[in-house]
Amino acid sequence: MSYFKSLAPDVVIASSTYPLDVYPAFKLTKKTGAKFVFELHDLWPLSPMELGQMSKYHPFIMLIQYTENFWCRHVDKVVSILPNTEDYLKRHGLADNKFICVPNGIVVEDYDIVEPLSVEYQELCDKLHKQGFFLLGYTGAHGIANALHTLLYAASKCQIANLPIRFLLVGHGQEKEKLILLQRKLKLSNVVFLDSIPKKQVHTFCKEMDCLYIGWQRKQLYQYGISPNKLMDYMMSGKPVIHAVTAGNNLVRDANCGISVPAEDAGAVFEAINKMLALTQEERQKLGNNGREYVIKNHDYKFLAKKIIEFIK
The missing domain is CATH 3.40.50.2000 (Glycogen Phosphorylase B;)
Known part of the structure; x- marks a missing residue:
């Protein structure tokens, strides 16, 4: 256990298209005391609902909506490529001063x-x-x-x-x-x-x-x-x-x-x-x-x- 703590991260970043990776990431932050950061690429479940015409009552959509609400309530910081999502996330539980937009970038x-x-x-x-x-x-x-x-x-x-x-x-x-x-x-x-x-x-x-x-x-x-x-x-x-x-x-x-x-x-x-x-x-x-x-x-x-x-x- 002491060896594990010596390698404990300062930050755990959950980064994926759909947000189910937040659960192991959150568990790791609780175990190590690290900050919990979510990197938001696409809005899920809104993306499959808008682009794929999926019902909000579809079991998968309901699961993802629950997950979105979960990480919004528990995350320390949100980094997103989407500039206008802060108000949307606040409606799902995100607190003030936890959001920043950092767009996609390049290696010149x-x-x-x-x-x-x-x-x-x-x-x-x-x-x-x-x-x-x-x-x-x-x-x-x-x-x-x-x-x-x-x-x-x-x-x-x-x-x-x-x-x-x-x-x-x-x-x-x-x-x-x-x-x-x-x-x-x-x-x-x-x-x-x-x-x-x-x-x-x-x-x-x-x-x-x-x-x-x-x-x-x-x-x-x-x-x-x-x-x-x-x-x-x-x-x-x-x-x-x-x-x-x-x-x-x-x-x-x-x-x-x-x-x-x-x-x-x-x-x-x-x-x-x-x-x-x-x-x-x-x-x-x-x-x-x-x-x-x-x-x-x-x-x-x-x-x-x-x-x-x-x-x-």
């Missing part, structure tokens, strides 16, 4: 360690650029939450307007086959679906694009905030971003690194694309530079780590 040096694109992908980008096309890129999951159908409907409007643009979508997910079927239904010749690429090639791909896109569903859940890692990758590439979002915060707006429009509004995305096309290369570069500078200043893990440590002390 990681962006110096990149790989070239495959010959096939590089040749495709080179070919489309030589043909005079503006390249709009997307990388990452093709899931329900990404609402990529909105981008395809915007692409249809671009095709009807005969805009010189090509949409390159890299990645996979449960919605990809449905999106490919939608592409065929809309007869989109300006959309190219590509397989996933290694993480170290994502930065290279983003830098080949003229503009990057990220979109969301229109859900009440997002009033509490968002902090997508993908957006950090986009901004570090120095390229402007079109952000289709209705949320409690907006990194693209804060950094002045692109154009923001409401979520799931294909007409608004189409208008944003037109505005982006109308900008000069220098204007787009300025937006891209704004994004990179903002992330380095505000999302470097070195800065965020100090913020967390000072809060927990």
